Amino acid sequence: MFSKACEYGIRAVVFIAEQSQINRRPNILEIARAVDSPVPFTAKICQQLARSGIILSKKGPNGGFYIEKESSLTLADIVSCIDGPDIFTGCSLGLPECSSAHPCPVHFQFSEVRDALKDMCYNTKVTELSAKLRNGETFLKLPLK
């Protein structure tokens, strides 16, 4: 559904949000380890997210990535930043001009699923996901052996 970069991006932001709740600012190495992603790719994705203002970064010895505790950031912000808005609004078969008046063959079958995905992403706050990570209801990697 999402690109690999977007999957890692969501994982990273949820982890950063969880750490922000306890006033920590993880660096790239910690993030990559916590969400099971390759370090260089994670660095690239976090840079992109920081440039777009999705996550914040602080330099220096206590520096790292963070988000505001009361952030209203949603999944849609992350997905749009990394994969672009096409997944929510574009044609699923890639037609440049697809609409109900000029539909691609799967337009009507697809619109319901796409709208559900869009609603879910726009209505899911990152802080909601990070709270569940914090209290152990959800996970971002395998348990340590």
Next chain:
Amino acid sequence: MFSKACQYGIKASVYIVSQTAMGNRVSLREIAQSIDSPEAFTAKILHQLSKQNILASLKGPTGGFQIPVGKAQTLKVIDIVAAIDGDSIYAGCALGFDYCDENRPCSMHSKFAEIREDLKNMLHDTSLFELANGFDNGLSFLKR
């Protein structure tokens, strides 16, 4: 959502079904023109689909690609997606973990489960024959 290859694969299959129903076998060039896709990339995708028995390619002067009507009625969009993109889009974890399940859910698991199920059902219930019918009747389009 789908890869570019998968988008072209679905469009090409719809076009081939519609042409086979009219008794035509179609050439690579005709397919690429009809669905507005690059020829070399399309050739690669069609080769992949014929290797998986989704379509047949016949050589010779009257040769070309075809999908028999009987086959088109049983062929679903999910078959094309599985052949090109694999099943991760409708069966995998939204965050790409291969060890995500209800007992150890990832952060998006419960949010995503229903959407993925709906997507799977939709892909599984939509036949190429019905899509080609809509295209034949001018109700849907494969380019522009």
